[in-house]
Amino acid sequence: MKSFAIGSSEDETVSLTVLNYMQPLAGNFYDDNWLLCQVAIRAGAFRGTFQANFLTSELDGLRQGLENLHKELRGDCVFEPMEGQLVLRAACDSLGYIHIAGKAMDQAGIGHSLSFKLSVDQTYMAETLRELSSVVRTFPVRA
Numbered sequence: 834m835k836s837f838a839i840g841s842s843e844d845e846t847v848s849l850t851v852l853n854y855m856q857p858l859a860g861n862f863y864d865d866n867w868l869l870c871q872v873a874i875r876a877g878a879f880r881g882t883f884q885a886n887f888l889t890s891e892l893d894g895l896r897q898g899l900e901n902l903h904k905e906l907r908g909d910c911v912f913e914p915m916e917g918q919l920v921l922r923a924a925c926d927s928l929g930y931i932h933i934a935g936k937a938m939d940q941a942g943i944g945h946s947l948s949f950k951l952s953v954d955q956t957y958m959a960e961t962l963r964e965l966s967s968v969v970r971t972f973p974v975r976a
Contacts, residue, residue, distance in 0.1 A: 866889040
């Protein structure tokens with residue numbers, strides 16, 4: 834298991850724990866690269882956890898997007914995975930805050946949904962990027 838969290842306080846955070854690959858290596862790109870994950874969201878008074886599946890390449894894309902946003906302190910980054918259970922749109926303002934608009938769905942395509950917003954001081958992104966890089970190294974894209 835490996836985890837990463839986006840947020841700067843206990844009341845505003847999204848964390849994702851990768852439990853494992855969904856299937857043993859079989860030689861099929863999509864089958865080999867699905868991850869079983871646990872997502873936890875704390876947004877003000879709202880708290881929730883749910884299981885979701887993400888592709889390894891989707892988490893690596895999130896890492897790349899957040900890394901660029903953190904380095905440049907401008908622009909935006911979108912995490913919109915195939916299953917749509919967690920969508921994040923991040924943008925940096927002129928004061929160095931990264932604003933994240935998110936939507937979570939407890940079941941792909943048919944679940945209940947929660948929309949939320951987080952504001953993160955860019956100094957907290959360094960830890961998020963270290964954690965997310967560790968997740969991507971532990972669960973790399975399998976060819």
